[in-house]
Amino acid sequence: MNQSLIRQRGLSLIELMVAMLISTFMILGATQVYIDNQRTYQFQQGQSSNQNLGRMIQLLLEQQLARTGYRAEPLLTTSLSSAFPALASSNGCPAFSAGQTLLLSSDNAGVCFRYQGSADGADLNCLGNKIAAGVAVLSRISFVSSTTAGAGSLTCSVGGVSTTLVDGLADFVLFKLPSSSGSAQGLRYAALLTSSKTLRDGVATSVLDQWQSLSGKTRSSDQYLYQISQGSVALRNLMP
Numbered sequence: 754m755n756q757s758l759i760r761q762r763g764l765s766l767i768e769l770m771v772a773m774l775i776s777t778f779m780i781l782g783a784t785q786v787y788i789d790n791q792r793t794y795q796f797q798q799g800q801s802s803n804q805n806l807g808r809m810i811q812l813l814l815e816q817q818l819a820r821t822g823y824r825a826e827p828l829l830t831t832s833l834s835s836a837f838p839a840l841a842s843s844n845g846c847p848a849f850s851a852g853q854t855l856l857l858s859s860d861n862a863g864v865c866f867r868y869q870g871s872a873d874g875a876d877l878n879c880l881g882n883k884i885a886a887g888v889a890v891l892s893r894i895s896f897v898s899s900t901t902a903g904a905g906s907l908t909c910s911v912g913g914v915s916t917t918l919v920d921g922l923a924d925f926v927l928f929k930l931p932s933s934s935g936s937a938q939g940l941r942y943a944a945l946l947t948s949s950k951t952l953r954d955g956v957a958t959s960v961l962d963q964w965q966s967l968s969g970k971t972r973s974s975d976q977y978l979y980q981i982s983q984g985s986v987a988l989r990n991l992m993p
Contacts, residue, residue: 796855800978803946806921807982810880810907813918815986816877817894822990823964825887833991837889838868844913845893848882848922854991855930855940859933863895864927864940868990875943879909880916894918896925903947923947923979924969931988938988943967 807884822833830836834852842848845858846865854867862955869878869883878884898963906920913967929937945964960979961972 783808796800800980802948803978803982807944807980807984808945809919810922810942810982812985813907814894814984817892817918818864818866819989820868821866821988823871824879824990825869825872836869840867840891842892843860844903844910845895847892851931855988857927858893858895860895860898863893864930864991865891866893878911879918880911880914882911883912896922898924902975921946923969923977924964924972926969926970932989933991936993938991939985939987940988941983943981943983945972946980946982 762892770933770957779805787886790832822837824830824833824836832852833854837849837852837854840849842859844865845860845863847859849865849867856865857863858865868890870886870888870890872886874883874886876884879894886888886993888910895908897906897908899905902925903921905922905924907922907925908915909916909918910916920945926943928941928943930940943964945968947961958974958979960981961974964981965971
């Protein structure tokens with residue numbers, strides 16, 4: 754009788770193996786849940802990072818380009834021609850005719866724009882340097898591409914000195930500049946943003962096809978998370 758009770762209290766090898774198998778499946782399940790949660794979190798972080806970058810690009814472009822054609826003393830310099838005389842090519846920009854304040858850069862990778870420093874002398878250029886009151890400034894914003902995904906940048910140059918405004922772009926394009934006689938004075942752009950890590954795990958996306966249709970540029974598909982950010986900057990100083 755005692756031997757029978759002892760046998761009933763024991764754990765057979767088969768029971769032990771079944772218990773270990775169940776435990777293994779539970780661990781694998783918990784691990785998979787953790788991995789899936791990590792992927793979801795990284796995917797959401799990648800999307801959020803792209804959205805924040807898109808907002809930053811819009812803010813910086815508005816901050817700089819909205820100054821195009823600004824005149825410190827519009828009552829004295831009543832026309833753009835008097836405020837902005839003809840200017841020879843320089844700083845990666847083509848020659849400007851009198852009154853011209855906005856042109857594509859010489860390499861077509863950016864835009865050149867002219868404006869005057871504010872009358873109180875408190876204005877700063879994109880390099881962070883003060884602009885003397887009423888002095889005309891020629892600035893150039895360009896996209897600097899890179900063979901590394903997400904390593905492109907927008908730079909701003911004044912007098913041959915450049916600084917990076919924002920980096921982390923995959924591609925960037927400017928659309929047709931407004932006509933000087935047009936009633937609508939605005940500059941449209943589109944930026945292709947990408948995550949810093951491969952986050953798509955083989956999931957198909959149409960973003961690169963959309964980018965090709967939008968910009969005419971072709972990019973090879975990869976596992977990075979892409980997003981297109983579009984916007985426009987109103988050139989109020991050029992409006993009739």
